[in-house]
Amino acid sequence: MRRAFVLVLCVALCSVLWLSRTAVPSARAEERSACRALEEEGIAAAARACAAAGADTACYGHTGVVASSAEGVALSNIGQIVPLAQLQGLTTEAASLERGTWGIAVLNIQAGLPEGAAGVRAALFGDSMLTSAARPEAATTKTLPVRTFDDLPVLLRAGASKNFPQIARLTFNQEGAADARNAQNTWVRVRLGELVGWASVNQIRLDGDIESLPIRDERDILPDFLYTAPMQAMTLSNVPPRGKPACPEAASGLLLQRSAEAGATPVRLMVNGVELSFLSATLALRAAPNDNLDVMVIDGVVTVRSFGAEATLADGEMLQVRIGGANGLTALAAPKEKTRLPFAAVEGVPLTLMPKALSCLAGVLPGDARVAARSGPSEKEFTSLFFMSPAQTYAVEGWNADSAGGKWWKLRNDKRAEHWVPQSAVRTVGACDRLERVEVGVQASGGEAAGGVPGGGGFAPSARTIWNAEVGPDQLIGNCKLGVLNYCAHMVAIAPNGSGLTYRGQEIVPYNLRRIRENVYVYEGRNGMNNGRISLVLTFTSPTTYTLTQTLILDADPECQHVNVVNATLR
Amino acid sequence: MWRKLLLAGIALLLMATVAAPHGVTAQESEVAYAWTETQTNIRTGPGTRYEIIATLEIGVQLVIEARNADTSWILLRGENGLRGWGKTRLFRLSGNVQLRQLPVSTEILNRAEVAGVTPPDNVRPPNVSGTAPLNAPFVPQISGSVRAAMRAVVAKGRALGNNPRVFSKVGDCMTDHPQFLNPFAWGQYDLGQYAYLQATIDYFNVKPRDDVGSSWDANSVAANNGFNSSAVRESQWANPALCQPNERPLACEYRLNKPAVAVIMFGIADVLVMTPQQFYRFMRNIVEDSLAAGVVPLLSTFPENPSVPQLSRQVNQMVLALAREKNVPIMNFADAVKNLPNGGLEADGIHLSLPPGLATVFTPENLQYGMTVRNLLVLQALDVIRREILN
Numbered sequence: 001m002r003r004a005f006v007l008v009l010c011v012a013l014c015s016v017l018w019l020s021r022t023a024v025p026s027a028r029a030e031e032r033s034a035c036r037a038l039e040e041e042g043i044a045a046a047a048r049a050c051a052a053a054g055a056d057t058a059c060y061g062h063t064g065v066v067a068s069s070a071e072g073v074a075l076s077n078i079g080q081i082v083p084l085a086q087l088q089g090l091t092t093e094a095a096s097l098e099r100g101t102w103g104i105a106v107l108n109i110q111a112g113l114p115e116g117a118a119g120v121r122a123a124l125f126g127d128s129m130l131t132s133a134a135r136p137e138a139a140t141t142k143t144l145p146v147r148t149f150d151d152l153p154v155l156l157r158a159g160a161s162k163n164f165p166q167i168a169r170l171t172f173n174q175e176g177a178a179d180a181r182n183a184q185n186t187w188v189r190v191r192l193g194e195l196v197g198w199a200s201v202n203q204i205r206l207d208g209d210i211e212s213l214p215i216r217d218e219r220d221i222l223p224d225f226l227y228t229a230p231m232q233a234m235t236l237s238n239v240p241p242r243g244k245p246a247c248p249e250a251a252s253g254l255l256l257q258r259s260a261e262a263g264a265t266p267v268r269l270m271v272n273g274v275e276l277s278f279l280s281a282t283l284a285l286r287a288a289p290n291d292n293l294d295v296m297v298i299d300g301v302v303t304v305r306s307f308g309a310e311a312t313l314a315d316g317e318m319l320q321v322r323i324g325g326a327n328g329l330t331a332l333a334a335p336k337e338k339t340r341l342p343f344a345a346v347e348g349v350p351l352t353l354m355p356k357a358l359s360c361l362a363g364v365l366p367g368d369a370r371v372a373a374r375s376g377p378s379e380k381e382f383t384s385l386f387f388m389s390p391a392q393t394y395a396v397e398g399w400n401a402d403s404a405g406g407k408w409w410k411l412r413n414d415k416r417a418e419h420w421v422p423q424s425a426v427r428t429v430g431a432c433d434r435l436e437r438v439e440v441g442v443q444a445s446g447g448e449a450a451g452g453v454p455g456g457g458g459f460a461p462s463a464r465t466i467w468n469a470e471v472g473p474d475q476l477i478g479n480c481k482l483g484v485l486n487y488c489a490h491m492v493a494i495a496p497n498g499s500g501l502t503y504r505g506q507e508i509v510p511y512n513l514r515r516i517r518e519n520v521y522v523y524e525g526r527n528g529m530n531n532g533r534i535s536l537v538l539t540f541t542s543p544t545t546y547t548l549t550q551t552l553i554l555d556a557d558p559e560c561q562h563v564n565v566v567n568a569t570l571r
Numbered sequence: 572m573w574r575k576l577l578l579a580g581i582a583l584l585l586m587a588t589v590a591a592p593h594g595v596t597a598q599e600s601e602v603a604y605a606w607t608e609t610q611t612n613i614r615t616g617p618g619t620r621y622e623i624i625a626t627l628e629i630g631v632q633l634v635i636e637a638r639n640a641d642t643s644w645i646l647l648r649g650e651n652g653l654r655g656w657g658k659t660r661l662f663r664l665s666g667n668v669q670l671r672q673l674p675v676s677t678e679i680l681n682r683a684e685v686a687g688v689t690p691p692d693n694v695r696p697p698n699v700s701g702t703a704p705l706n707a708p709f710v711p712q713i714s715g716s717v718r719a720a721m722r723a724v725v726a727k728g729r730a731l732g733n734n735p736r737v738f739s740k741v742g743d744c745m746t747d748h749p750q751f752l753n754p755f756a757w758g759q760y761d762l763g764q765y766a767y768l769q770a771t772i773d774y775f776n777v778k779p780r781d782d783v784g785s786s787w788d789a790n791s792v793a794a795n796n797g798f799n800s801s802a803v804r805e806s807q808w809a810n811p812a813l814c815q816p817n818e819r820p821l822a823c824e825y826r827l828n829k830p831a832v833a834v835i836m837f838g839i840a841d842v843l844v845m846t847p848q849q850f851y852r853f854m855r856n857i858v859e860d861s862l863a864a865g866v867v868p869l870l871s872t873f874p875e876n877p878s879v880p881q882l883s884r885q886v887n888q889m890v891l892a893l894a895r896e897k898n899v900p901i902m903n904f905a906d907a908v909k910n911l912p913n914g915g916l917e918a919d920g921i922h923l924s925l926p927p928g929l930a931t932v933f934t935p936e937n938l939q940y941g942m943t944v945r946n947l948l949v950l951q952a953l954d955v956i957r958r959e960i961l962n
Binding site for chain 1: 606607609610629630632665743744768795796797798799804807808839840843844845846849876877878880917920921
């Protein structure tokens, strides 16, 4: 009797445990689906409501937008449009499943460009606040001529004291214009072309009465006289959510896009004191007070400038600029080193609200299961090359399917080797549904059959050959403790081995590569030094050239992938 | 009876000829190689109950002679008389090996016969630290024992026909470079405060052979972009236009130029593709091959590879230990460049940095670059060897 009771109790406990384990992911999946629906609804509503908005206007896109204006202008209904010139600021609300809100405001910013020229489409979304920092009067502020007068070096500093860092050095007899002073009349703010800094009045000759200049904050080096059009200068604030956001699928930030013809004038914007210049680009911005402004380039090329330093970002790259000061939101330093764009930066950004359809982007988030990129669209038939890194966003160029009908994305790769990932395992943003089916490999034949040709036929050698191999830079993917591996150019011996190849490079032990299709050979397993796992994918591109992608994961640094592309020519 | 034997022999020869596949040379089709994939015991018979003859490090190349009945063991032979059985799964086999087609052997080696065999592959490397300083002078200091040992090598070289006014270059991309020593042959240099080295430039300014100007600008078949300490002793990497079939690049270079000295440096590429034990073994082989050919090996520490600085230091310690053990001259190039900008390397961390002009102009500005410092150090080392050993 007692034994039966214990048995029943165990079964009941196990059932409860099992139910609780399965219920949690199920609830999250439902929530995720609801968030995705909210995101799609918000984007569609904003696109409909704001389609007719003209230049230099702001439009209420989706529920959860508040506008502030000195002239009493309000944005209270979806589809309502107001001129940017009358707007002081906009606030959008974070996504909320309970209230069905995800604030979206759409702005068309002309940024001082002539009528008819391509302007900037912007979307403020999620938990965001945007205020205008444009000062039209700055364009006509009185200035006094200044110049250096002796051989001593004159430094322009980031503030009105020798304690501030140097941002430029003036040469003898160099001329500039002072547009402000500090309260003690000991330093003046000097414009040197587009550059602004502070100079000590003892080191320069000021042509005029210093007291005729306005007093400005002694840390202010913003070139606001260049950004005087409505919303050409703005301040963004995104307070990071406490705890887990309700809907990670519907994010927060400011999205900008401009599409202009080559040769057009680049547009210039200043966000949080950071100057942005671009011709055609799509970029997302986030600003965490007293932390960083994130500049994330999804498409195109953007020049970022602050504190006299400049950086150029291409698609798939991002950088941060430290912000702080009195409002916690003003640039305090030069741009940091650029890094790759993590997929989390584009997840939940309303890219489809932008007029120019973006290519499809894929990636994984830090908590996702590991996804191996393979040399073709099948887990069984193709070798794994590397694990996708959450710290990177991957462009997708097409799709194909495996024998079970499962869809696979083909990732863009400048080299000839192919990288495929299963659609079901990765996240995507952008116009993925517009992609077309692409073929697998240059001359896909599949299978092992090579007609008994030594080396497997195609461009593969049928006798031992020696190649000169040039090794590309080591690309680190993942969480790397060790640095890059600097390999030398070297010779490689390749000999037929049945329908495969024996490959002997710098390592002492050769690799036996198996043929996976015509001209493509792979090895996966321990490396020659037996201190890690290696995958080699060798693709013959002509009878005298091949490309090899080598991915090495060292035992001592297991979360880091070293990816080298090797290009070789027949000796 | 003899006639039958003769006919059988001819038939076997014919079968062997027909069996060789078309388009594949005898060398490729007949030699079956195996490489140790881990530390591996070589035994007197095919089983763990048999005695161990040698324990080989990873990456040792051996020739397969035969197999046991179920192919789980293979009979192997290596250098210096090493012969024995190894467990098949511990080896990576060359592409042409089909285990079932190897001859079956039941041979059990006589332990007494192989007792004296100590394969070079089995030499234990010195126990050295990757953190201790190298503590060696930049330019070789010729001690009494080094002088005596190397003079004996030079004498041996003379007997073998070596030219005391010729040296060879042996190395990788840091050696196979137009700015390394070559400009001394073309008069494109400025010794600056090192004018005393002119005598050494003149001394080695003789033709090693008809079609080569001098040792300074000779294209060495033992120095190549991408070579490492193993490659220089593997015949597959030899220049087929100059070297004989199956001749190793190092042996080919020594045969062609008949040098008295070899300027040898490997390491910066090696540390990423082989274990310190393998590197030590290969360097030791290079030194022993040189000594056997009557050539004075001038060794050198190498600039630390920034990817693996500690491993580089450890391997450099091995090079110093090898020089001490063999009584050969050594220059400490690693320490000479470690305080230069970027450690004397280009931004890629693998090639020596080059000055804006010639790396043979010894101004203080130019001596901030790795290649200039190496040119000066090698010239100083050859000067010491010329005065203390060759003369």
